[in-house]
Amino acid sequence: MKIRIIFLIIIFVFNNLLASEKSLDINQIYKNLRCLVCQGQSISDSNSDFAQTIKLVVKDLIKEGKSENEIYSFMADKYGDWIVYKPQFSKQNFILWIFPYIVLVGGALIIFHFIRRKKG
Amino acid sequence: MLSNLGNSLLFLNAIFSFIIIYFSSKSIKSVGETIPSKIFKISLIQTSFVMSCFFTLVAAFIISDFSLVNVYENSHSEKPLFYKIAGTWGSHEGSLMLWIIILTIFSFLFLIKNKNHPKNYRLYTLIFQNIIILGFLFFILFNSNPFATVSPVPKEGLGLNPILQDPALVIHPPLLYIGFVGSSIYFSAAMASLVTDYSEKQFAYSIKNWVLVSWGFQSLGILIGSIWAYYELGWGGFWFWDPVENASLLPWFAMTALFHSVIVLEKRNQLYFWVITLCLMTFILSVTGTFLVRSGILNSVHTFASDPSRGVFILIFLSLMIFSSIYLLFKKYKTSNSFINSNSKETFVLINNWFMLFYLLTVLIGTLYPIITDALTNNKISVGPPFYNAVIFPVVAVFLFFMAIGPNTKWIKNKFNDIKNFLFFLASALVINFLIVFFFKSYTVISNLIIISSLFLIISTMFDLVKCFKNSNFDLARITSHLSFGFLVLFIGLNHNFSIEKDFNLKVGETISFDNYEIKLKRLSLKDFSNYKAVIGNLEVKNMKLGEVNILSPEIRIYDNPSTLTYEAAIKTNLIKDYYLTMSNIDRSEFYNIKFQKKPMMIWIWISVIMLSLGGFLRVFKNANNN
Numbered sequence: 046m047k048i049r050i051i052f053l054i055i056i057f058v059f060n061n062l063l064a065s066e067k068s069l070d071i072n073q074i075y076k077n078l079r080c081l082v083c084q085g086q087s088i089s090d091s092n093s094d095f096a097q098t099i100k101l102v103v104k105d106l107i108k109e110g111k112s113e114n115e116i117y118s119f120m121a122d123k124y125g126d127w128i129v130y131k132p133q134f135s136k137q138n139f140i141l142w143i144f145p146y147i148v149l150v151g152g153a154l155i156i157f158h159f160i161r162r163k164k165g
Numbered sequence: 166m167l168s169n170l171g172n173s174l175l176f177l178n179a180i181f182s183f184i185i186i187y188f189s190s191k192s193i194k195s196v197g198e199t200i201p202s203k204i205f206k207i208s209l210i211q212t213s214f215v216m217s218c219f220f221t222l223v224a225a226f227i228i229s230d231f232s233l234v235n236v237y238e239n240s241h242s243e244k245p246l247f248y249k250i251a252g253t254w255g256s257h258e259g260s261l262m263l264w265i266i267i268l269t270i271f272s273f274l275f276l277i278k279n280k281n282h283p284k285n286y287r288l289y290t291l292i293f294q295n296i297i298i299l300g301f302l303f304f305i306l307f308n309s310n311p312f313a314t315v316s317p318v319p320k321e322g323l324g325l326n327p328i329l330q331d332p333a334l335v336i337h338p339p340l341l342y343i344g345f346v347g348s349s350i351y352f353s354a355a356m357a358s359l360v361t362d363y364s365e366k367q368f369a370y371s372i373k374n375w376v377l378v379s380w381g382f383q384s385l386g387i388l389i390g391s392i393w394a395y396y397e398l399g400w401g402g403f404w405f406w407d408p409v410e411n412a413s414l415l416p417w418f419a420m421t422a423l424f425h426s427v428i429v430l431e432k433r434n435q436l437y438f439w440v441i442t443l444c445l446m447t448f449i450l451s452v453t454g455t456f457l458v459r460s461g462i463l464n465s466v467h468t469f470a471s472d473p474s475r476g477v478f479i480l481i482f483l484s485l486m487i488f489s490s491i492y493l494l495f496k497k498y499k500t501s502n503s504f505i506n507s508n509s510k511e512t513f514v515l516i517n518n519w520f521m522l523f524y525l526l527t528v529l530i531g532t533l534y535p536i537i538t539d540a541l542t543n544n545k546i547s548v549g550p551p552f553y554n555a556v557i558f559p560v561v562a563v564f565l566f567f568m569a570i571g572p573n574t575k576w577i578k579n580k581f582n583d584i585k586n587f588l589f590f591l592a593s594a595l596v597i598n599f600l601i602v603f604f605f606k607s608y609t610v611i612s613n614l615i616i617i618s619s620l621f622l623i624i625s626t627m628f629d630l631v632k633c634f635k636n637s638n639f640d641l642a643r644i645t646s647h648l649s650f651g652f653l654v655l656f657i658g659l660n661h662n663f664s665i666e667k668d669f670n671l672k673v674g675e676t677i678s679f680d681n682y683e684i685k686l687k688r689l690s691l692k693d694f695s696n697y698k699a700v701i702g703n704l705e706v707k708n709m710k711l712g713e714v715n716i717l718s719p720e721i722r723i724y725d726n727p728s729t730l731t732y733e734a735a736i737k738t739n740l741i742k743d744y745y746l747t748m749s750n751i752d753r754s755e756f757y758n759i760k761f762q763k764k765p766m767m768i769w770i771w772i773s774v775i776m777l778s779l780g781g782f783l784r785v786f787k788n789a790n791n792n
Contacts, residue, residue: 049588056595060602060613072666079547085407087549089668090400092732092749092758130549132534137542141534145527145556152519159515160507 074103074113077130078120087130167225168233171312174218178265179302181211182295189288189295198284200276204291208273215269219262222311223253232318235259235311241324241726244696251334252325257459257475258311260338261301267346268298275350275375282363282371289357290350297349300482308478324726327697333393337386344383345416345451351375351423352448355441356490359497365437369430372444374785376427380420381781387413388774399732401666401745401762403770406553408463411532412454415525419447422521424781425514432576433511438498439518445490450525452483462536513571520564527556558611565618565654569625572643586628594620601659608662616658622651642787646780653773656766665763670756681710684761697724702748702757704735719748743767 075089080096088096099120106116117129132138188204225233226249229242239256240249254260272294279287305311351372358368390413391403404410423443430440457463460476505511531548539545570587598617602608626648633639669677676685685705692699700721707714717735724731737744745762 049592053588053592053595056592056599057617060595060599060617061610072668077549077551079549085405086398086400090398090402092399094752097751097758126544126546128547130547131551131555132546132548137538137544138534138546141530141548141552142556144530145523148523148526149560152522156512156515156519160505160512 071103071107074116075100077117078103079128079130081124081128167221167230168312168314171218171221171225172306172310174214174221175302175306175310175312178211178214178218178269179299179306181207181214182299182302185211185295186292186299189292193285193288200284200287204288205276208276208291212269212273215266219253219266222259222262223250225312226250226253229322231320231322232314232316233311234313234315237315237319237322239322239325241322241696243726244325244330247332248325248330248334252329254338255325255329255334256311258305258309258313260342261305261309262311263338263342264301264346265298265305267342268294268301268349271347271350271375272298272353275354279371282367283361285361286354286357286363286368286371289360290353293353293356294350297353300485304475304478304482308475322726324724326727327722327724327729327731328397330696331393331397333389333397337389337393339386340382340389341386341413344379344381344386344420345413345448345454347375347379347382348416348420348444348447348451351379351444352486352490355444356493359441359493362497366431366434368437369427369440373424373427373431374788376420376424376444377781377785377788380417380424381778381785383413383417383420384774384778384781387417388771388778391774392771395767396734396736399734399747399760401734401747401760401764403767406528406531406548406550408532409454409458411528412457414528415450415454415532416447418521418525418528419443419450422518422525423447425517425521429511429514435501435505435511436515437501438494441494443518445494449483449487449490452479452486456480456483457532463532508574510571510574510576513567513574516567517571520560520567523560524557528553531556558615561654562611562614562618565615565622565651568647568650569622572629572640572647573625587625590621590624590628591617593624594618606663612658612662616655619651619655619658623648623655626651642780642784644780645783646777649773649776649780653770653777656769656773660764660766660770663763663765665761667761668758669761670751670758672755672757681708682761683707683709684759686757686759696726697722699723699733700750702735704746704748704759706737706744706746706761715744717744717746719746721748721750738768740768741765 072089076087078088078099080086080088080091080093080099082093082095083091086096088099103116106119111119117131117133120128121133126132132141134142185204185207188201188207192201192204222235224230225236226240227246229236229240229249231237231240235256235258239252239259244252252259254263272291275294276287276291354368354372354375357363387410390410394405395401395403423440426436426440426443429436456476456479459479460473462476505515531552534548535546569590594617597620598613601616602613626644630644630648633641633644665680667679667682671677671684671686673686673689676683678684684707687703687705690701690703692701700723702717702719704717704719705714706717715737717737719735720733722731722733723729732747732749734745734747736746743762743764745764747760749758751758
């Protein structure tokens with residue numbers, strides 16, 4: 046049994062050794078920026094002039110050597126938080142990011158409690 | 166004339182609802198176990214009147230009766246007949262007619278289909294359902310009347326939004342509405358069950374098929390919406406975590422949790438109050454979704470011309486529903502002293518419910534949070550795909566493991582003797598994933614986990630299938646749904662990881678090469694259609710590695726009524742992949758902006774969802790045969 050489990054762990058590690066963090070993908074950045082003049086579209090999906098302009102700005106920022114997160118902060122400073130689809134982890138958005146995990150842990154505790162209590 | 170007819174029918178329906186409520190409450194007080202036949206008759210008349218009312222509106226659209234505001238705003242005399250008819254539910258007012266129809270038909274069917282259940286339970290269900298019907302009838306009559314008139318009568322209509330001029334408009338809203346409006350019937354039944362203290366097992370028995378039917382239609386409705394978004398909106402995706410998409414997903418999670426725990430209630434007589442809570446929650450979430458979409462609070466691709474007064478009405482209705490159901494639930498709540506063993510099927514159903522609630526609440530907070538921050542701090546934020554992907558995906562991987570193990574446990578108590586099998590499945594999943602990574606492309610750790618867990622679910626469910634064939638002990642419904650869910654996640658994972666996307670500008674005659682592809686914009690042609698003009702591109706996509714050549718023809722359409730520009734994607738589908746290409750003009754230049762995408766396994770994503778809902782329908786047929 047032990048050997049089998051060790052074997053499984055080894056293949057799993059091999060699986061992940063090949064895993065790569067994607068290199069800076071410009072389309073991914075476009076997808077995470079909202080087209081402010083459209084109805085619920087990212088600048089990657091939009092044909093509007095606004096989207097074209099922002100795409101050029103992003104290209105320039107990448108040339109300047111900015112990282113993905115720096116680009117998002119730049120955009121949020123300039124156009125407001127509305128433009129980034131991934132809300133930054135800040136005081137204001139704390140609950141948004143934490144709440145799902147509270148549900149996850151809370152749910153586990155409730156189930157655990159429920160099952161054990163009934164036993165006794 | 167049609168306006169008067171429609172309004173009278175609506176008004177009569179409201180009266181029928183009052184009569185049904187009156188007779189039902191009178192009959193509840195009387196002794197005897199039979200429901201008076203007049204209640205059946207009035208219910209039947211009500212249903213046929215609601216249908217006539219709906220067909221009156223359809224007729225107004227067919228003959229282009231522009232004296233009705235709704236027809237004037239959403240139709241045009243030169244539009245193809247097909248879209249005139251579908252345009253009936255293309256607007257806010259018209260779609261409410263679909264609401265009423267489904268509410269009424271479900272009310273009638275529930276009444277006649279549950280002959281074996283006690284009189285008072287059926288009558289209370291009828292009363293609650295008719296209160297809901299009345300609420301929506303008032304909403305239609307006093308706020309969103311599709312039969313409102315305009316004077317003087319306009320000569321021509323404004324036309325239907327071109328994005329809506331699509332065959333999907335014919336089926337997407339009805340399917341989705343059968344799903345989430347259908348959930349009203351088990352909301353009413355749950356309220357009735359609380360009021361009449363109706364026996365727990367029997368209650369599960371009376372609602373389970375209704376839950377499955379609404380779930381099956383909800384799944385198909387969401388699917389059609391995704392396919393429509395995929396080919397129409399020109400971005401090549403099928404799910405954007407748009408608030409309106411989320412609104413359709415919330416009741417879906419609740420329904421999924423519900424039909425799993427209903428089984429526990431039916432077989433083990435446990436979790437009664439939890440099942441009731443889920444019943445109430447499903448319809449409340451459906452109405453919440455409607456509120457968010459129709460009030461115009463949300464920014465989304467599904468914007469009806471919105472109007473705050475609608476929001477206020479739905480909000481009042483919603484609050485009444487929430488308060489009355491919570492009040493009733495607390496009044497009747499009793500702690501039960503049942504026994505649940507940690508390693509039993511009951512526990513795994515609870516685990517399913519735990520994950521469903523996690524998805525539900527995550528999507529709910531993601532959808533509502535921007536509204537809350539906007540109201541409290543005046544700071545508008547966006548919560549989009551990156552948030553959901555980051556929070557939900559890792560959890561899905563864990564969920565799939567439980568989904569594979571759960572069905573193999575037994576009721577009440579189980580000994581783990583399948584552990585060897587599961588280790589074998591896990592090893593196979595790991596090896597297959599390794600092969601994919603090794604021969605094609607490596608991807609992130611999260612993607613590894615998702616694909617491994619979906620393979621684990623697929624392999625173990627297939628193993629169940631083989632076992633079932635041997636024992637001829639079929640739970641084909643469950644196997645179909647679990648297997649297709651595994652495939653769904655697998656194909657979405659592969660699609661996500663192996664998509665290629667390229668954005669570039671071309672002039673006529675130019676060619677661009679990248680990776681293994683060579684794309685040439687050969688020519689453009691101009692064509693006239695009955696309701697639009699189109700610039701049609703002719704692009705040659707060459708895959709150098711496989712030596713295959715495809716011609717794709719994206720369009721830029723110029724609609725007259727109303728005058729709008731839309732971009733139609735060209736899609737070439739085959740069994741392994743889709744090529745997806747859109748073209749748009751760039752102002753003051755002879756260049757065209759071309760977006761090319763290769764999307765692997767697209768067709769299998771659609772097929773998986775169809776199979777998923779098929780599982781639900783299979784269970785309904787099986788239940789019906791057992792009765």
